[in-house]
Amino acid sequence: MKETFTKSMARNIYYGGSMFFLLVFIGLTYDTHQEIPKRDNHEAINEVVALGKRVWEENNCIGCHTLLGEGAYFAPELGNVYTRFGESTEALKGFIKSRPVEGIPGRRSMPQFNLSEEELEGIAEFLKYVDGIETARDWPPNIQG
Amino acid sequence: MKYQSQLVAQKYFIAALSLFLGQILFGVIMGMQYVVGDFLFPEIPFNIARMVHTNLLIVWLLFAFMGASYYLVPEESERELYSPALANLMFWIFLVAGALTVLGYLLFTYSELAALTFNELWPTMGREFLEQPTITKVGIVIVALAFVFNIGMTILTGRKTVVSLVLLTGLVGLAVFFLFAFYNPVNVVLDKYWWWWVVHLWVEGVWELILGAILAFVLIKVTGVDREVIEKWLYIIIAMTLITGIIGTGHHYFWIGTPDYWQWLGSIFSAMEPIPFFMMTLFAFNMVNKRRRDHPNKAAVLWALGTAVMAFLGAGVWGFMHTLAPINYYTHGTQITAAHGHMAFYGAYVMISLTMISYSMPIMRGKVANSQAAQTLEMWSFWLMTVSMVFITLFLTAAGILQVYLQRFTDTPITFMQAQEKIEIFYWLREVSGIVFLIGLIVYFISFFVKGEEPQGVEA
Structure with a gap:
């Protein structure tokens, strides 16, 4: 990897990316639970x-x-x-x-x-x-x- | 070995490998039952053999992860383990609980075991991979908490490295997501939805953090490449793991009564799940190519490279093969799933455990690496197990494609059992491959007892 891509950038992608998608997943989970009763x-x-x-x-x-x-x-x-x-x-x-x-x-x-x-x-x-x-x-x- | 308390790991590894042997023996029994349906019936019905096979796998991998942590963390933290006594105590509790549970599976019928362990008070049994009696699950939680506490205290009061912090995140995630094993509603859709929070978020989530951390640790040791470089790789690999893998859970939400949007989300995100595994392959080969030293433990390097390649093939390629919803519509719950499961677990989690064991066991036995003769035999076992696992996967894939065609794809579908009979030849070939795998494992065990002139060199 090039030097312009630093370790702290990699770390930020890790923390930022996983937190973001975890929150999205929790949101989708909430929405899914609204939908499930229609078909379960x-x-x-x-x-x-x-x-x-x-x-x-x-x-x-x-x-x-x-x-x-x-x-x-x-x-x-x-x-x-x-x-x-x-x-x-x-x-x-x-x-x-x-x-x-x-x-x-x-x-x-x-x-x-x-x-x-x-x-x-x-x-x-x-x-x-x-x-x-x-x-x-x-x-x-x-x-x- | 830099710290005396790292030695705790040794007994964890010995227990792990013993249970591994048990897992494979039951695998061979099941493989036989696929072709000779009444083999060991009714003494060991298939469902019992399978439960022993999968539960032993999970338990021995947990032993290996714990052993790896106890070895790795003191060295990374530059201090002795917070409490070696607690680590020893938890070892025996976990071993006895695991042994009693497996004996329970084998000595009683499953319904007797459920009654005996008061499953009716808090029913959690009888779900795939979570078949353990509720009381055993409570034991797992206690052991996991004590373990995470011990490791956490060591890390937090010592030198904090990226490797140890990523490992700790993975271990905390492992403990937290296991708690969903206690939620078991009557509503099957909800049951299945949350069941995957244990199973998927373990093996396609936090376990990959543990895998990445162990791989990074071993590569630092055997290649001597600058830690900064390796840690950057580790961050970016696990970032991709979680970015793709969390929403990737959606590939399990295609056909269980959940909304249709999961077909898109699950397909797109899980199609990207091979990316971190491919990066792991690039990472491992790059680091070995850029090595600054030739570590005398060639076998450990082979296992590390093998992990990267086989995890990519098993988890990445074989996972991708059936992860898109229109394909999964036909392949879901067939031998295709079994093929993927076998190579993914072997390539990712079995091989990383053996990598760590291969690297650390000689050091714990007072030498930097095993003798040439022992290493040669260990490499033989590597190839025997790895190649036979490739064949197990290929034969199951062939069986799966035919099963899908005969039972689901054709205009004139036949019944499940009729299809099973038609694909029997592949089950025989799989069983032969399974026996070769068992031989490979026995060769692996023998390699621990081969003497010879041990290589000289400084321990790193």
Whole structure:
């Protein structure tokens, strides 16, 4: 770097630049929080969904699946699984309930989590709620997730 | 070694490397589960293996950052560590908490662990990378605060250099942004929005400050280039990191229910995120070319140059590849993401940790550098691990492109599992590369025990 560009100039760009963009980011965060309620399907959130999110978390579902594209890439995307399963919470519950304890020879298989009826209802309602979130361009791109 | 208390770093590095081995072993298990789906099922389901793999990575990198700080800060501050006793105490607390957490993952089902640790009182578990029980998270905060206090007091009561102040900023940021791990609303959009304040602002924000500071320190030591020059580079690199990286968080706000303007902001700013990494590459090569001395530790120089190149490729190029919103629409949450994640973490954070370890461990063991034989073996491990990581990334990228096409891009998309079966060959190749990586790591460990005539020279 040329001598005309001094260390104190570099330092000022660092402090000035990062402070400026941090403040912009905080401003954008504020604005985003004004916009989020228009598309986050919060009307669907109730006690059952809240329980469902706990079930989702306490069985580490994100360790295999993605949810709106975030998580692990070992098992299908679940942000639109409610639609993929024919908009049926019963189908979701049935699938989760029917997983074989010992797995399937040679293949990937979801563990049997031994969920109670209440927990099954919760997780199904939770996935239905997430499916109702209005994502940009209606992501995921198609029914396969 | 100029100050006795720098020696604290040694045990941090040993712990870091031991956990690194554990991380890779679980990586190899997961790679196997990708092709033999019932491998170790139901004893170690994939989600558990993955959690151990990623959590061990985070914990060992934290050990390495702490060790690096304890080594670097006294030397920069020209005084002994504020409290070596506190550093030792925190080491054991962190190690025991980390070990108990990993044992908890392996000995109980995750839901049992959640019940056992009273997750219902303050639910924070079950989110990617933040799977630790809430009580462990509290432990992390305590360790981080004590650590930042210890390092901060050393820096603030000693000589203040740009390197140590940038490092301190990075460490304070690390501690502060981790606090968002405790915010976990039921609303998934809000949950995800703030989750990224930990994950993105760590790895694409403050961790890069830590990386830059460590790299600058090692380059000052091994090249003998004037500190003024190196500090100017450091400032401008981290300036670009934060200028692009903070709003660059927006590339995670494309598809989670956040406003559409993030598609523009996230694309534009994150497209510039490779710039600081490219500057880092220029920086490292320039400094080595302008070196005023030939440091006998050639291996450390190789790691430093390797960090700069691989961080640019993994974080910069592979990140850019899928960061523009119209492309990310198809690639989001596929093996493309996995490919990027692997090379970025290895290139940036694993390699900077190994750079620091390579430079400082011989000194802490009473010599300026290892013997030629030991260094040769260490360089072998460098190439084995780095080349196999390049191949892991290439195979996952190939798998990802096919996955995107088969499952999302074509007019006749097939299901996730059908697509996975079609791309199986790439998972086999990735697993073979993973085993080569493990061999490289074992070679690395062996290099610590190779004797031979040690080079003479003054310590710097």
